[in-house]
Amino acid sequence: MGAPRTTKMPAHPPKAGLAAMPALRTRSLVSMADLTPREFELVLTLAQMVKAGPRDYRGALEGKQLVMIFEKPSLRTRVTFEAGMKSLGGDAIFLDQRGSRIAEREEVRDVAHNLERWVDGIVLRTYDHSTITEMARCSRAPVINALSDLEHPCQALADFLTLKEKFADLRAVKLAYIGDGNNMAHSLILAAALAAASITVATPPAYAPSKQVTSAAQAIAATTGAQIHFTTTPETAVADADAVYTDVWTSMGQEDEAEQRRIAFAGFEVTDALMAKAKPHAVFMHCLPAHRGDEVSASVIDSSRSVVFEQAENRLHVQKAVLILLLGESRRRFPARSAEA
Numbered sequence: 452m453g454a455p456r457t458t459k460m461p462a463h464p465p466k467a468g469l470a471a472m473p474a475l476r477t478r479s480l481v482s483m484a485d486l487t488p489r490e491f492e493l494v495l496t497l498a499q500m501v502k503a504g505p506r507d508y509r510g511a512l513e514g515k516q517l518v519m520i521f522e523k524p525s526l527r528t529r530v531t532f533e534a535g536m537k538s539l540g541g542d543a544i545f546l547d548q549r550g551s552r553i554a555e556r557e558e559v560r561d562v563a564h565n566l567e568r569w570v571d572g573i574v575l576r577t578y579d580h581s582t583i584t585e586m587a588r589c590s591r592a593p594v595i596n597a598l599s600d601l602e603h604p605c606q607a608l609a610d611f612l613t614l615k616e617k618f619a620d621l622r623a624v625k626l627a628y629i630g631d632g633n634n635m636a637h638s639l640i641l642a643a644a645l646a647a648a649s650i651t652v653a654t655p656p657a658y659a660p661s662k663q664v665t666s667a668a669q670a671i672a673a674t675t676g677a678q679i680h681f682t683t684t685p686e687t688a689v690a691d692a693d694a695v696y697t698d699v700w701t702s703m704g705q706e707d708e709a710e711q712r713r714i715a716f717a718g719f720e721v722t723d724a725l726m727a728k729a730k731p732h733a734v735f736m737h738c739l740p741a742h743r744g745d746e747v748s749a750s751v752i753d754s755s756r757s758v759v760f761e762q763a764e765n766r767l768h769v770q771k772a773v774l775i776l777l778l779g780e781s782r783r784r785f786p787a788r789s790a791e792a
């Protein structure tokens with residue numbers, strides 16, 4: 452099977468042209484797998500256009516309101532969604548949900564049926580992925596996954612925009628992921644599948660990615676030509692890699708496991724010696740926050756090979772593209788409600 456087809460973009464997308472922007476098939480972005488390969492490419496292309504000419508999109512979401520509910524801490528995701536929404540002419544309301552889980556006070560479906568009457572979009576950062584799927588199932592307003600225990604699609608979109616900027620043709624990119632096979636790895640594996648890229652994931656045996664996610668990714672890869680491999684040896688993963696990516700060993704909510712994880716992940720630190728086994732031009736990537744001396748050496752993350760702040764910057768641009776595509780004029784406001792209880 453061939454690579455994803457090139458998405459035809461309108462010649463003048465800003466302002467009036469935004470209404471002619473191809474609509475995403477999905478109402479919400481819960482999983483990276485909600486996008487088709489063409490839609491994945493569309494998001495990155497629009498993100499590049501927004502990045503190149505942010506002023507052209509100032510009124511794209513005029514009068515629209517976004518609610519952002521976070522059960523976990525955030526720097527990048529919160530600021531980039533809020534700044535992005537405001538720079539598109541809309542507004543964002545932040546609900547700090549760190550004290551208790553969303554469903555503790557009220558059923559998620561009731562929260563959804565309230566929010567859909569007030570706002571145009573819902574951004575959620577949760578522990579349980581099912582909180583986001585349930586919100587998306589019940590809400591007529593689009594729901595965007597701002598990180599769950601299972602996935603972090605907005606970060607992976609920013610990461611692939613960064614790779615596109617560095618290497619142009621994603622189909623030729625070999626990405627090595629070293630570390631925990633959890634939310635970040637899951638979204639990167641799915642993104643690589645959509646982009647027809649190559650990814651090799653190295654985890655300790657007990658921290659391998661979810662079989663459900665890897666099967667979904669392999670099914671996409673069968674249609675795009677992506678290459679997805681798994682190993683327990685970091686050196687195998689980085690051999691020939693254009694980019695080496697890692698994430699924290701202890702994710703938010705796993706703090707009690709920190710010591711046991713430090714032992715399990717010994718040998719998985721991205722060091723200068725490991726980077727030396729990748730291609731000479733290989734870049735270092737991390738979603739941040741990072742822990743120098745654990746998953747990455749200071750000499751790597753603070754080196755000229757590190758693109759971590761480009762990744763962080765690109766959160767803003769891809770999320771503006773996602774917001775335009777899900778909340779903007781290419782969508783009818785609240786198309787037919789999806790099946791609900």
Ligand code: CP
Pocket residue numbers: 524525526527528529598606738739740
């Ligand atoms: N990478 C990322 O999602 O950062 P925050 O947790 O600060 O939002």
Ligand code: NVA
Pocket residue numbers: 598603633634635698699701702703738739740
């Ligand atoms: N795996 C990390 C990603 C942080 C952006 C976590 O879930 O804490």
